[in-house]
Amino acid sequence: MSYVRPQFRHPNLLKNEVGYTSKEYEGSLSTLCAGCGHDSIGAAIMQACFEMSIEPHRVAKMSGIGCSSKTPAYFLGKSHGFNSVHGRMPSVSTGAYLANRDLVYIGVSGDGDTASIGMGQFVHAVRRNLNMVYIVMNNGCYGLTKGQDSATADVGSKSKAGSVNQFEPIDLAGLVLELGGTFVGQSFSGDRSQLLPLIKAAIAHKGFAFLNVISPCVTFNNNVGSTKSYDYVREHVAATATVDFVPMMKTISADYAEGADAKVTMHDGSVIALKKLAKDWDPNNRLSAITALHNARTDGKVLTGLLYANETSNELHDILNTTPTPLNSLGQDVLCPGNEKLAEINNALR
Amino acid sequence: MEPTNTADPEYYHKVVDCQYACPAHTPVPEYIRLIAAQKYTEAYIVNWESNVFPGVLGRTCDRPCEPACRRVRVETEPVAICRLKRVAADMKEMDAVADYIPQGPFPQNGKKIALIGGGPASLTVARDLAPLGYELHLYDEQPAGGGMMLTQIPSFRLPITVLQEEVGYILNMGIHTQFNHYVDSLKEMLEKDYDAVFVGTGAPRGRNLEVPGRDEATKNIHIGIDWLQSVAFEHVTKIGRKVIVLGGGNTAMDCCRTSRRMGGDEVKVVVRSPFDEMKASPWEKEDAQHEDIPIIDNHVPKSFELKDGKLIGMIFEKVSPVYDDNGKRKLVPTGEPDVFFEADDVLIAIGQENSFPWIERGIGIEFDKWEMPSVDKVTYQSSIPKVFFGGDSAFGPTNIITAVAQGHQAAVSIDLFCKGEPLANRLHPATNLISTKMGIHEWSYDSVVTIDERFKVPHADKKITLKDRKVEVELGYEAAMAFKEAERCLNCDVQTVFETSRCIECDACMDVCPTQCITFTINADEDELRMKLIVPAMNRTQDLLVSDLLPTGRVMVKDEDVCVHCGLCAERCPTAAWDMQLFSYYTANAGSQNVHA
Numbered sequence: 026m027s028y029v030r031p032q033f034r035h036p037n038l039l040k041n042e043v044g045y046t047s048k049e050y051e052g053s054l055s056t057l058c059a060g061c062g063h064d065s066i067g068a069a070i071m072q073a074c075f076e077m078s079i080e081p082h083r084v085a086k087m088s089g090i091g092c093s094s095k096t097p098a099y100f101l102g103k104s105h106g107f108n109s110v111h112g113r114m115p116s117v118s119t120g121a122y123l124a125n126r127d128l129v130y131i132g133v134s135g136d137g138d139t140a141s142i143g144m145g146q147f148v149h150a151v152r153r154n155l156n157m158v159y160i161v162m163n164n165g166c167y168g169l170t171k172g173q174d175s176a177t178a179d180v181g182s183k184s185k186a187g188s189v190n191q192f193e194p195i196d197l198a199g200l201v202l203e204l205g206g207t208f209v210g211q212s213f214s215g216d217r218s219q220l221l222p223l224i225k226a227a228i229a230h231k232g233f234a235f236l237n238v239i240s241p242c243v244t245f246n247n248n249v250g251s252t253k254s255y256d257y258v259r260e261h262v263a264a265t266a267t268v269d270f271v272p273m274m275k276t277i278s279a280d281y282a283e284g285a286d287a288k289v290t291m292h293d294g295s296v297i298a299l300k301k302l303a304k305d306w307d308p309n310n311r312l313s314a315i316t317a318l319h320n321a322r323t324d325g326k327v328l329t330g331l332l333y334a335n336e337t338s339n340e341l342h343d344i345l346n347t348t349p350t351p352l353n354s355l356g357q358d359v360l361c362p363g364n365e366k367l368a369e370i371n372n373a374l375r
Numbered sequence: 376m377e378p379t380n381t382a383d384p385e386y387y388h389k390v391v392d393c394q395y396a397c398p399a400h401t402p403v404p405e406y407i408r409l410i411a412a413q414k415y416t417e418a419y420i421v422n423w424e425s426n427v428f429p430g431v432l433g434r435t436c437d438r439p440c441e442p443a444c445r446r447v448r449v450e451t452e453p454v455a456i457c458r459l460k461r462v463a464a465d466m467k468e469m470d471a472v473a474d475y476i477p478q479g480p481f482p483q484n485g486k487k488i489a490l491i492g493g494g495p496a497s498l499t500v501a502r503d504l505a506p507l508g509y510e511l512h513l514y515d516e517q518p519a520g521g522g523m524m525l526t527q528i529p530s531f532r533l534p535i536t537v538l539q540e541e542v543g544y545i546l547n548m549g550i551h552t553q554f555n556h557y558v559d560s561l562k563e564m565l566e567k568d569y570d571a572v573f574v575g576t577g578a579p580r581g582r583n584l585e586v587p588g589r590d591e592a593t594k595n596i597h598i599g600i601d602w603l604q605s606v607a608f609e610h611v612t613k614i615g616r617k618v619i620v621l622g623g624g625n626t627a628m629d630c631c632r633t634s635r636r637m638g639g640d641e642v643k644v645v646v647r648s649p650f651d652e653m654k655a656s657p658w659e660k661e662d663a664q665h666e667d668i669p670i671i672d673n674h675v676p677k678s679f680e681l682k683d684g685k686l687i688g689m690i691f692e693k694v695s696p697v698y699d700d701n702g703k704r705k706l707v708p709t710g711e712p713d714v715f716f717e718a719d720d721v722l723i724a725i726g727q728e729n730s731f732p733w734i735e736r737g738i739g740i741e742f743d744k745w746e747m748p749s750v751d752k753v754t755y756q757s758s759i760p761k762v763f764f765g766g767d768s769a770f771g772p773t774n775i776i777t778a779v780a781q782g783h784q785a786a787v788s789i790d791l792f793c794k795g796e797p798l799a800n801r802l803h804p805a806t807n808l809i810s811t812k813m814g815i816h817e818w819s820y821d822s823v824v825t826i827d828e829r830f831k832v833p834h835a836d837k838k839i840t841l842k843d844r845k846v847e848v849e850l851g852y853e854a855a856m857a858f859k860e861a862e863r864c865l866n867c868d869v870q871t872v873f874e875t876s877r878c879i880e881c882d883a884c885m886d887v888c889p890t891q892c893i894t895f896t897i898n899a900d901e902d903e904l905r906m907k908l909i910v911p912a913m914n915r916t917q918d919l920l921v922s923d924l925l926p927t928g929r930v931m932v933k934d935e936d937v938c939v940h941c942g943l944c945a946e947r948c949p950t951a952a953w954d955m956q957l958f959s960y961y962t963a964n965a966g967s968q969n970v971h972a
C-alpha cells in the first residue's frame with residue numbers, strides 16, 4: 026500500500042499575506058476516483074483561499090452527502106467543517122450562519138444533494154440570501170451510489186450502462202436567477218483559469234454566491250453520449266466573458282482592470298474584470314442573464330463564466346437585523362437576559 | 376520548448392542524480408533497494424560491476440554522488456550512499472560472490488597487454504580485459520597490488536584485509552604480476568611484444584615547501600605521502616610529540632590522524648586557506664577534529680625554526696582572504712604579529728604532482744608545458760597509438776572512483792584497438808524502462824517517502840582507535856539502521872513517464888503532486904516557461920519534461936528538480952498517462968554485452 030502523501034514540499038513555496046504556504050490549505054489525501062472533477066474544484070477552492078490570504082480557521086466548510094460532499098475532507102484541513110445529512114446542508118448552514126456571521130461559509134454539494142433530495146432546503150437558502158458560497162459539483166449523476174441519473178442530467182444523455190435519460194433537467198443556475206439569487210456563475214472543473222477567479226469573486230460577494238460547476242464523474246459518467254464528460258463539455262462550452270478577479274488591496278487594480286469591457290465592483294472594493302463579453306449580456310442585469318442562459322441552452326451550449334452579480338443586496342443578517350456579534354462571543358447576560366426581561370417581553374405582547 | 380526527447384538515454388539518466396554524478400555511473404538506487412531487501416550479495420555485485428572496489432569505496436570514496444543526491448534539495452542531508460555500499464560489502468555472503476565473479480581460466484585471445492602500476496586504474500583494466508582472454512602483465516614497484524589504496528590510505532580508514540580481498544578478485548583472474556618491479560624505461564617496454572601498454576602509475580610525487588630552514592631541519596621534515604607510505608610498510612613507527620601538518624587536503628587529514636596514532640600528542644593542522652575552503656572533505660575534517668586535532672586556518676608558513684641544529688617549530692604569517700569581483704581569492708596579510716608554533720616534526724601535505732622520469736622524451740609520447748602527457752579525454756589513448764593512460768597519471772591526482780571510471784574506458788579502447796576497430800566504435804549504455812505498476816496503490820518499489828534524517832555511522836571509541844593505527848574507526852551500519860537509511864532513498868531511477876495521447880487534462884496530477892512539480896500551461900521558450908510554473912523552476916541544472924501539445928492547447932511541464940518519485944501523479948491519473956517506470960542504465964564496459972545480454 027503506497028497511498029501516502031510525502032511530507033516534503035517545494036522548498037521555494039510562496040507565502041501569502043498571512044504568512045502561510047499552500048501547505049496550510051491542504052486537506053487529507055483524496056479518496057475519490059483518480060481524475061474526478063470534484064478534486065479539481067477542491068484544489069481551486071484551496072488555491073482561492075490561499076491567494077486571498079484567508080486564514081484557514083476563519084472558514085467553515087459545509088456539505089451534504091455524495092462524492093462531492095466528501096471533498097471538504099480533502100481541502101482546508103485546518104478549517105471548520107460540517108458534513109450534514111443528505112440534502113440538509115443549506116439548513117445546517119443557515120443555522121451556523123445565524124450563530125456566527127464572522128466565518129467564511131463555503132458550501133459544497135452535488136447535483137443529487139442539491140437538485141433532488143435537498144431541493145426544498147436549497148431554494149430557501151437562495152431566497153434568504155444567506156451570505157455563503159454554494160458550489161454544486163455537477164456531474165449529472167449520483168456518483169457515490171454508482172452513477173444513477175440525477176435531476177441535472179440532460180435529456181438524451183447516455184449513461185455508462187447505456188440507458189438514455191428522458192426527463193427534463195433542472196437548470197440550477199436558471200433557478201437561482203429566478204429565485205432572486207444575488208451572484209450566479211457557471212464553470213467547468215477542467216478550466217481552472219476561469220473557475221479560480223469565479224470562486225474568489227464568490228467568496229468576496231456579500232450574499233448568496235452560487236456556482237454551478239460541471240464536474241465529470243470519470244467512473245460513471247465520462248462515456249461517449251454523456252453530456253457531462255470531459256470531451257463533451259470541452260466541445261460545448263461558451264463563455265459569457267473572460268473573468269479576472271482583482272483583489273481590493275491591489276493599488277494597481279485600476280490599471281489591472283483597465284481594458285475590461287465590464288467591471289463588477291464587489292462590496293469590499295475588489296473588482297471582477299470581464300473581457301470579450303457575449304452579445305446582449307450584462308452581468309448587472311438579471312434579465313439578460315436569463316436570456317443568455319436560455320439562448321445557450323437552445324444552441325446546445327453550456328454557458329460559463331459570471332452570469333449575474335448584484336452587489337447592493339441585503340443578506341440574511343441585514344434583513345433580520347440580528348446582532349453583529351457571533352453568539353459565541355456574547356456573554357451569558359446578553360444571551361440569557363433573565364426573568365425580568367422575559368416578563369417585559371411577555372407584557373409587551375399582552 | 377520542444378517536447379522532451381526521452382528516447383535520449385541521458386535524459387532519464389540525469390534524473391538519477393547520484394548515478395549521473397558517479398564517474399563510473401554506479402546504479403545507486405538499484406543497489407540501495409537490494410540492501411533494503413537484505414540482498415547484500417546482489418547489491419555488492421551491482422557495485423562490483425561498475426566500481427570494482429565496493430568494500431574499499433564504501434569506506435573511502437570521495438562520493439561525488441552525495442552532494443548531488445536529490446534528498447539535499449528537499450531536506451538537508453543526502454542519503455548515505457557511500458556507507459550503504461560498505462554495508463553491501465560487509466554483509467555479503469563470501470561464497471555466493473564467487474558465483475557472480477568471472478572465474479578463470481579464460482580462453483585466451485592471443486593478445487598481450489602490459490599494465491604499468493598496480494593501482495585502481497590498472498586493476499580495473501585488468502578486471503575488464505581478463506575475462507575476454509587477454510594475457511595481462513602487471514608491473515608495480517610495490518610488493519603488492521592496490522597502488523595508493525595500499526600505500527597511502529591509512530588502515531584506520533581502510534583495513535588491509537578489505538583491500539586484499541578486492542585486489543585478490545582481480546589478480547586471481549590469472550593476472551601475471553611483477554611486483555617489486557620498477558619500470559624504468561617505457562622504451563624498453565615498447566620493445567617487448569605487447570599489443571598495448573596501459574600506464575596507471577599515479578601521481579607519485581609530493582610537493583615540497585621551500586622556506587628558510589627547510590634544508591637545515593630536513594631530518595624532522597617529511598613529505599606527507601612518502602611518510603604515509605613508510606608508515607604503511609612499517610619503516611616508520613613513531614613521530615615526535617608535537618607535530619605540525621601543513622596543508623588542507625585529505626592527505627593532510629590522513630597525516631594528522633596517523634600522527635595521533637604514532638606518538639603525536641599535540642598535533643595541529645595549519646593551512647593557508649580559510650577553513651570552509653579547504654580541499655579536504657567535510658567529513659575528513661570532522662573526523663580529525665574529533666581526534667582533538669585543531670585546524671588553524673589563514674596561516675601562511677614563513678620559516679622553519681631551529682635551535683642547536685634541531686627543529687623547534689615554525690613561524691606563520693596571519694592572512695585573511697579578500698575576493699575580487701570575479702570571486703577570485705587573494706590571501707592578504709592582516710598585519711598582526713607573526714605566530715610561532717612549536718614542533719618536533721613537520722609533515723608537508725600541500726599537494727601531489729605527476730612525474731614520469733621513466734618515460735624517455737623523444738620516443739613519441741608528447742608532453743605539455745606542465746610535463747603532462749597528452750591523452751585523449753574519451754579514449755585515453757596517448758600520442759603513441761598502443762599506449763593508453765588512466766587514473767592519476769592521465770590528468771593529475773583525483774580519486775579512486777575516477778581512476779576506476781577511466782580504467783573502464785581505457786579497457787574499452789584497448790579491446791577495440793586490439794581488434795583493429797576504430798576507437799570511436801564505443802557501445803551505447805544499455806538502458807531499459809519497465810513499469811513498476813503492480814495494482815491499485817501498489818508499486819514494485821517502496822514509494823512511501825520517509826522523513827527520517829540521515830543516520831550517523833557509529834564510530835569505535837577513540838580511546839581504542841588512537842592507540843593502534845590498524846583499528847578501523849568507523850564501525851559501519853548494522854542491518855536495522857542500514858535498512859532505515861536505505862529507505863531514505865527516493866528511487867530517482869523510477870521515472871515519471873508521461874504519455875501525451877492518454878492525458879484528458881483533468882489536472883489531477885498537478886493538484887496532487889506534493890512538491891508542485893507539474894504545471895499545465897501554454898508553451899513558451901525555456902526562460903519564460905521556467906518562470907510560468909506553479910513554483911518557478913530556478914534550478915537550471917535540472918531539466919524540464921515537456922509534453923507534446925494537448926487538446927486544449929496547453930502542454931504538461933514537469934520540473935524534475937524536486938520530484939520525490941512518490942508516484943502520486945501516476946496514482947491519481949485516471950488514464951495512466953503517467954506511469955512510474957524503472958529506468959536502468961549500464962555504462963558499456965569492455966565485454967559488457969556479455970554481462971547484460
Ligand SMILES: Cc1cc2nc3c(=O)[nH]c(=O)nc-3n(C[C@H](O)[C@H](O)[C@H](O)COP(=O)(O)OP(=O)(O)OC[C@H]3O[C@@H](n4cnc5c(N)ncnc54)[C@H](O)[C@@H]3O)c2cc1C
Pocket residue numbers: 435436437491492493494495496497514515516517521522523524527528556557558559575576577578579600603625626629733765766767768772773774775776778
Ligand atoms: C594520502 C592519500 C589519501 C587518499 N585517500 C583517498 C580516499 O580516501 N579516497 C579516494 O578516492 N582517493 C584517495 N586518494 C587518492 C587515490 O589514492 C588515487 O587517486 C588513486 O589511487 C589513483 O589511482 P591510480 O591507479 O591512478 O594510481 P595509484 O593508486 O597511484 O597507483 C599507481 C601505482 O603505480 C606504481 N608505479 C608508479 N610508477 C611506477 C613505475 N615506473 N613502475 C612500476 N610501478 C610504478 C606505484 O607504486 C603505485 O602502486 C588518496 C591519496 C592520498 C595520497
Ligand SMILES: Cc1ncc(C[n+]2csc(CCOP(=O)(O)OP(=O)(O)O)c2C)c(N)n1
Pocket residue numbers: 090091092093094111134135136137138139142162164166167168169170175
Ligand atoms: C437520506 C439519504 N438518501 C439516500 C442516500 C443515498 N445517497 C448517497 S449519495 C447519493 C447521491 C449523491 O449524488 P450527488 O449529490 O450528485 O453526489 P456525487 O456523488 O455525484 O458527487 C444518494 C442518493 C443517502 N445517503 N441518504
Ligand code: SF4
Pocket residue numbers: 056057058060061062063092093164168169241242243244245
Ligand atoms: S464515483 Fe464519480 S463522482 Fe464519485 S469519486 Fe468517482 S469519479 Fe468522482
Ligand code: SF4
Pocket residue numbers: 391392393394403404443444445446453454456863864865866867868
Ligand atoms: S535519493 Fe536515492 S536515487 Fe535519488 S539521488 Fe539520492 S541516493 Fe540517488
Ligand code: SF4
Pocket residue numbers: 871887888889890891892893933937938939940941942943944945
Ligand atoms: S512522482 Fe509525481 S507526484 Fe510525486 S513528486 Fe514526482 S511528479 Fe510529483
Ligand SMILES: [Mg+2]
Pocket residue numbers: 091093135136137162163164165166167168175
Ligand atoms: Mg452528482
